[in-house]
Amino acid sequence: MSEEFSSLKINSRIKHLILKDYLPAWEAILGRYHGRMLYFDCYAGPGSYRWRGKEIEGSPVIAIQTAGEWLKKNPRKEMRLVFIEEVANQKCKLEKAISEFKDNPKNLYIEVISGKAEDVVSKLLADVKNLAPAFFFLDPYGHPLEMYLIREILKRQKTEVLINFMYYQINRDIGNSLVEDKVTKLFGTTAWKDQPFVNLSGSQREQGILDYYIQQLGVQYYIPFKIRFGLDEKVAASRTKYYLIHATNHFRGFDKMLEAMWKHGSEGSLDCGDGQMVLFPEKTVDSLKDFLRGKYCGQEIAFDKMRKENWRLYYREKEFRESLQVLKKENKVEFVPVTSKTERGCKGKDRIRFVGD
Ligand SMILES: C[S@@+](CC[C@H](N)C(=O)[O-])C[C@H]1O[C@@H](n2cnc3c(N)ncnc32)[C@H](O)[C@@H]1O
Numbered sequence: 001m002s003e004e005f006s007s008l009k010i011n012s013r014i015k016h017l018i019l020k021d022y023l024p025a026w027e028a029i030l031g032r033y034h035g036r037m038l039y040f041d042c043y044a045g046p047g048s049y050r051w052r053g054k055e056i057e058g059s060p061v062i063a064i065q066t067a068g069e070w071l072k073k074n075p076r077k078e079m080r081l082v083f084i085e086e087v088a089n090q091k092c093k094l095e096k097a098i099s100e101f102k103d104n105p106k107n108l109y110i111e112v113i114s115g116k117a118e119d120v121v122s123k124l125l126a127d128v129k130n131l132a133p134a135f136f137f138l139d140p141y142g143h144p145l146e147m148y149l150i151r152e153i154l155k156r157q158k159t160e161v162l163i164n165f166m167y168y169q170i171n172r173d174i175g176n177s178l179v180e181d182k183v184t185k186l187f188g189t190t191a192w193k194d195q196p197f198v199n200l201s202g203s204q205r206e207q208g209i210l211d212y213y214i215q216q217l218g219v220q221y222y223i224p225f226k227i228r229f230g231l232d233e234k235v236a237a238s239r240t241k242y243y244l245i246h247a248t249n250h251f252r253g254f255d256k257m258l259e260a261m262w263k264h265g266s267e268g269s270l271d272c273g274d275g276q277m278v279l280f281p282e283k284t285v286d287s288l289k290d291f292l293r294g295k296y297c298g299q300e301i302a303f304d305k306m307r308k309e310n311w312r313l314y315y316r317e318k319e320f321r322e323s324l325q326v327l328k329k330e331n332k333v334e335f336v337p338v339t340s341k342t343e344r345g346c347k348g349k350d351r352i353r354f355v356g357d
Contacts, residue, residue, distance in 0.1 A: 098112065131156045297354050
């Protein structure tokens with residue numbers, strides 16, 4: 001293996017695995033109704049890494065592979081991948097990695113831009129009023145794009161972001177008066193200085209910082225996926241390294257990302273944002289079942305509506321369905337088919353009638 005590949009830490013690999021699972025789902029959802037889609041990797045990196053003695057793909061290469069596969073099956077659609085990289089030698093490596101893809105479909109357009117993500121994105125948003133549906137991946141070493149830019153991105157129709165929120169670094173910067181301006185740009189306001197988290201420590205501080213950042217995004221659905229330090233790093237493995245924050249105004253995107261993050265839940269964990277940390281494997285069907293019965297006793301509600309009302313529980317469709325099937329066996333709910341053909345079904349507009357006490 002040549003020296004030209006940077007080596008990858010275990011917890012950086014997780015974001016690649018999540019992207020690999022999510023991007024095909026994102027393409028399928030949006031590609032159904034839109035002819036053109038955009039993918040921006042704003043801190044693209046070199047495109048290839050060394051991982052356990054092998055060369056493996058970085059995020060731009062994952063985007064090329066998944067887009068290529070999807071476009072081959074959908075020849076009338078179009079996808080543009082934009083990779084932004086500031087550092088010249090990283091950009092060179094990226095171009096080399098991209099050049100290995102010789103038979104890309106004709107409807108796949110790849111552009112590598114040399115420059116700072118903040119400059120490229122602010123120009124793009126100023127120049128283009130109606131952006132095609134787009135996914136922005138923000139994966140910097142330190143602070144992500146300034147808050148006002150992320151808010152602008154999220155205001156566009158059918159556009160979402162996946163942010164690598166480098167908690168470890170950001171937490172340190174919050175306590176460092178020399179980088180106050182940088183922190184103000186991160187949160188989009190000077191009001192962060194008066195937030196309680198500034199004087200807190202430990203997990204309360206961590207939760208306060210995360211909640212405040214997410215609140216500033218002003219987005220409808222979000223998932224903060226916590227990634228701790230890996231055993232291959234010098235910091236204690238119990239400490240948070242970063243959060244992978246998915247932010248979208250669309251439930252279906254949220255739902256598909258939730259599936260991808262659950263799948264890798266043993267490497268990371270999901271923070272509910274209310275101080276209660278929940279590891280995916282510990283999210284039991286039993287606790288969801290009790291919760292739903294308590295909340296909806298004596299009421300009737302459509303399955304999809306119930307899922308949307310309870311998105312902050314971060315349970316997948318599968319756990320909702322399993323909980324309701326158990327309640328049905330216990331004669332505590334009845335299903336009224338609307339989307340399903342039989343009374344055994346439990347999806348979409350099917351109505352769930354909770355028996356009263
Ligand atoms: C964490 S790496 C990206 C890894 C990549 N997303 C992946 O998963 O394969 C961050 C990259 O952003 C680049 N970078 C740093 N500051 C930047 C900026 N302001 N604009 C664009 N790229 C930047 C760095 O040179 C580095 O290659």
